Amino acid sequence: MKLNSVVVGQFQTNCYIIGNKKTSGGIIIDPGDEAENILKIVDENKYIIENILLTHAHIDHIGACGKIKQLTNAKIFLHKDDLPLYENLKKQGEQFGMVFDDPPEIDNFIKDGDSIKFEDLAIEVIHTPGHSPGSVCFKIGEILFSGDTLFNSGIGRTDLWGGSTTELLESITEKLFVLDDGTAVYPGHGPKTTITHEKISNPFINS
Numbered sequence: 001m002k003l004n005s006v007v008v009g010q011f012q013t014n015c016y017i018i019g020n021k022k023t024s025g026g027i028i029i030d031p032g033d034e035a036e037n038i039l040k041i042v043d044e045n046k047y048i049i050e051n052i053l054l055t056h057a058h059i060d061h062i063g064a065c066g067k068i069k070q071l072t073n074a075k076i077f078l079h080k081d082d083l084p085l086y087e088n089l090k091k092q093g094e095q096f097g098m099v100f101d102d103p104p105e106i107d108n109f110i111k112d113g114d115s116i117k118f119e120d121l122a123i124e125v126i127h128t129p130g131h132s133p134g135s136v137c138f139k140i141g142e143i144l145f146s147g148d149t150l151f152n153s154g155i156g157r158t159d160l161w162g163g164s165t166t167e168l169l170e171s172i173t174e175k176l177f178v179l180d181d182g183t184a185v186y187p188g189h190g191p192k193t194t195i196t197h198e199k200i201s202n203p204f205i206n207s
Contacts (some may be wrong), residue, residue, distance in 0.1 A: 001121065003143075004041050004188070009033025011060035012097075016145060019047040020119045027051040028068065029145050030140060030188060035064035039071065043202050046178065049074045051118060055109055055188060056135040057085035058160070059092040059100075066103050075107035076105035077116060079127060082134025083109075085161065100127020102170025110136065112155055126175050131156030144195075150176055152185075155204045172198075172205060 004017040013032035015068040019042075027048030031038050042049055049072040054062055057078060059120060065076060085092070086103055093100040094099035109121040110116070112127035116138075122138040135156070150172055156164040179192065181196040198205070 001119070002045070002098075003186075004045070006034075006037055006041060007047075008037060009060055009063060012187065012189060013060045013191075015064075016186060017026070017041050017045075017047070018118075018140075019045050021045070023050050025050055025051055025119050027053060027123075028074070029053045030061040030147065031059045031064040031068050032075075034062040035067040035071075038064060038068065041066070043071075048072075051116065052076045053123070053145075054078045054082075054136065055145065055149075056130065057082035057089075058148070059089060059096070061147070061188060062086060062089060062103060063098075063100065064092075069104045076104065077108045077110050078106045079111065079134030079136050080109040081129070082132055085132060085134075093152055112136075128171035128175055129166075129181060130158060130166075130171045131162050132160065133162040135171075139179070139183075142180060142183050144176070144179065144183050146176070146185050146187045148188045150185060150193075150198060150202075151187045151189060152191050152197070153202055154190070155202070156188075160169055168187045169205065 016029040026049045089103045114125040116123040126137040131148045183195045185193045
């Protein structure tokens with residue numbers, strides 16, 4: 001499997017593209033903006049995108065869903081607790097002077113403990129509420145895509161709709177810090193990190 005990433009939009013969101021060079025199958029995690037730049041990577045690698053996985057439904061993680069869905073016919077996966085956010089994409093955009101159409105319907109609602117099959121991989125869904133009610137992380141082997149739950153020396157903000165600092169810290173300590181220490185963490189913003197580093201050095205958790 002090959003992992004590509006691209007930083008998109010004014011919020012500098014990490015979008016991840018995972019593909020199988022042998023079969024050409026591919027998935028996209030958090031297509032937040034700049035669909036053309038995301039699809040450029042897809043085209044360069046000749047991937048056929050099967051699934052769009054959303055860690056949560058804030059505008060900077062779902063903004064390009066509609067265009068990518070239209071051009072790839074990929075299935076969209078989201079936790080149901082973030083559906084109100086997802087359905088209000090247009091209102092989210094208005095707050096930042098951005099114009100969006102209504103997003104496409106969700107194909108599959110996911111929950112904690114689900115396993116999404118992709119090629120020979122099993123993508124584990126870990127529900128980590130706190131940044132938003134339906135925030136999830138996706139774990140593939142020793143790699144964790146943490147969305148806006150956990151950053152390199154940081155955590156997601158909790159002052160937005162449905163946010164909860166208590167829930168976020170519980171999600172991190174009870175669901176993420178129990179993973180293998182060597183697990184690589186690829187966050188929704190900023191550089192990658194590891195579970196070990198965050199256990200030791202994250203000032204929001206070790207204060």
